[in-house]
Amino acid sequence: MTNSYFNIEHLLELTNNDINFVKELAGVFCETIPPMADEMQIACDESNWQAVSQLAHKLKPSIDTMRIESIRDDILQIESRTKQNIELHTVPALVTKVCEVVYLTRDELMASFLK
Amino acid sequence: MKPTPILIHIVEDDAFYCSLLAHHLSLNPEHHVKKFTSARAFLDALHEKPDIVTLDYSLPDGTGDQLLSQVKELSPDTKIIFISGQNDIKIAIDLLKKGVHDYIVKDDDTKERLWIAVEHLRETIELKKELDSLRNEVAKKYDFQKVMIGNSDPIRQVFQWIDKASKTNITVSINGETGTGKELVAKSIHFNSFRKKQPFVAVNVAAIPKELLESELFGHEKGAFTGAAGRRIGKFEEAHKGTLFLDEIGEMDLSLQAKLLRVLQEKEITRVGSNQLIPIDVRIIVATHKNLLHEVKNGRFREDLYYRLLGLPIVVPPLRERGNDIILIARFFIDQFCRENSLQSKTLTVEAKKKLMLYNFPGNIRELKSIVELACVMSDENEIDAPHINISSNSYIEKMNGEDVTLRDFTTRLIQHYLEVYQYDVLKVAEKLDIGKSTIYRMIKNNELVVSKYQN
Known part of the structure; x- marks a missing residue:
């Protein structure tokens, strides 16, 4: 699948081609992941690196599962750098990027499954 | 063995990931899966005593360690699997030492590894349930x-x-x-x-x-x-x-x-x-x-x-001292034997009861069981009569129960009984009964005692 933020083939494989459950997952993603990304953005704005690290840790499995390739490495970097307190100046840009892609993914999911 | 339904609680604050795990485990219709996104909600439902619980190591309202000790205390039979985003061997070993059954890292293989872990635990849980049910059966049997x-x-x-x-x-x-x-x-x-x-x-x-x-x-x-x-x-x-x-x-x-x-x-x-x-x-x-x-x-x-x-x-009193219990136990064994051998129910006649009550049962209940089982086989009708009660002992003493005997007759039978018990060792019998050996020899000579072989 090209020009897509997430990998529908992988989702179908994960759910044994259960399209209804894919729709349910899309709904859960749209409800829970963007608010979590928002929280990370706020924590980042406040330079609360411990909170950023924890939220990145929480976001990681969902981003992995959805195969949102454009930010898979970024979320790992955010977690790792905030946990180790290294290269913190690079973190805000990464967080902003992750948040943007999460919202774009949400829009795409809503358009595809939740119309 | 028929698969037993098992209750699985999934505790994961990431609702998306929680749904994914729940869906995967629900593919087995024997799995009854419940989702919890906070430690509090899970603890409120712990009284349901889930068979398996999967715990996220870090929850917003409780750490994995805290939850582990609470589960161990409140539902000790629940099997615990940790699912964590941290690939930390030290934490994993520490948790396994504390009695956790598996530690799975969140990655692409998580759901397969979880499936295998749950299937392995299922076998243990099913065996444990079967064992418990057998133990209960046995306990009922020994009421x-x-x-x-x-x-x-x-x-x-x-x-x-x-x-x-x-x-x-x-x-x-x-x-x-x-x-x-x-x-x-x-x-x-x-x-x-x-x-x-x-x-x-x-x-x-x-x-x-x-x-x-x-x-x-x-x-x-x-x-x-x-x-x-x-x-x-x-x-x-x-x-x-x-x-x-x-x-x-x-x-x-x-x-x-x-x-x-x-x-x-x-x-x-x-x-x-x-x-x-x-x-x-x-x-x-x-x-x-x-x-x-x-x-x-x-x-x-x-x-x-x-x-x-x-x-x-x-x-434990010998059967001969238990009076009417002899008849109650005999009836129990008769009913049991008839049931097990698809025979019509049988009753004891008054004469049969009398014969049983007069016997002294040296082999106690074990002997009574043999006697009534044989009586069930020997009786053709639905009644067990005195002739069907075959008192197998060859002892002269026991055979004279209920008979009128003279003192001489009694003495003869007593000596005969001792001779049989002591393999016709005349000296030993004389010693045991505190009588002269010549008395026994004389009785043998007069054919008052039956001796197939004797020493001395």
Whole structure:
């Protein structure tokens, strides 16, 4: 699948081609992941690196599962750098990027499954 | 074995990931899966005693460690699988040491690994459930008011003792003639005590060669003696947390009695060939048909062990002292035999009852069972009559029960009985009965006594 933020083939494989459950997952993603990304953005704005690290840790499995390739490495970097307190100046840009892609993914999911 | 439905709680604060895991585990229709996104919500539902719980290591309202100890305390049988985003071996080992069943890292293989872990646990859970249900069945079987039949005063006294013995851990010594049901009393105590879900292990001391008894009771290490090819767990360890029933304790060798006394006092055993002390928590019930005090006086049983084992003494009365119980038990065995062999129900005639009541049953209940089973086979109609009651004993003494006999007749039969018991050893019989051997020889010569062969 090209020009897509997430990998529908992988989702179908994960759910044994259960399209209804894919729709349910899309709904859960749209409800829970963007608010979590928002929280990370706020924590980042406040330079609360411990909170950023924890939220990145929480976001990681969902981003992995959805195969949102454009930010898979970024979320790992955010977690790792905030946990180790290294290269913190690079973190805000990464967080902003992750948040943007999460919202774009949400829009795409809503358009595809939740119309 | 039919698959048992199992309840799985998934605790994961990421609702998306939680849904994914729940969906995957729900693919098996035997899995009843519930999702929780906070520690609080999960703890509120812990009273449901889930079979398996998957825990996220870091939850916003509780750490994995805290939750683990709460689950262990409130639902100790629940199996715990941790699912964590942290690939940290130290944490994983620490959790596994604390009794967690698996530690799975969140990655592409998580759901497959979780599936395998749950399937492995399912087998354990199903076996445990089957074992529990079998133990309950056995416990029901040994509801002593149902299995020990009788209304006579002597047996009611035994019921009272069983009831008292079941409520505590006191050592119990059961005394009674062969066939009176000593093992049944021991099982009734065990299966009505708080140890009922733990093992009941019975050892017949008389049936095991004395050279083997020590390793049978305490186990042995590999190479402890010739033929000890591997480590073996003894009966004490097998009965850990449960009850060990030592039948025919009077037959135990004196040297082993000393070891048994030490084990009972120290509550720890040492396997043969090992120096390691193993703590044990075992309730002891012993039984014998011998008069142990008499054995102590004759130096065949250690006095200190006798007093250690005495505990609550229960004397199981012989059948001949249980009056009308004989008929009640006979009816029970008749019904059981007819049911098992698809025969029509049979009743005892008055004459048959009289014959049973007059017999003295040296083999007690075991003998009564054989007699009534044979009577069921011998009787063609639905009634068991006196001729069907075949009292198998050849003893002259027993055959004259209920007959009018003269003193001379009685004496003759008594001597005849002793001759049979002592293999026609005239000298020994004379000594036992405190009569002159010439009296016996004279009676043999006069054909008053039947002797197939005799020595001297």
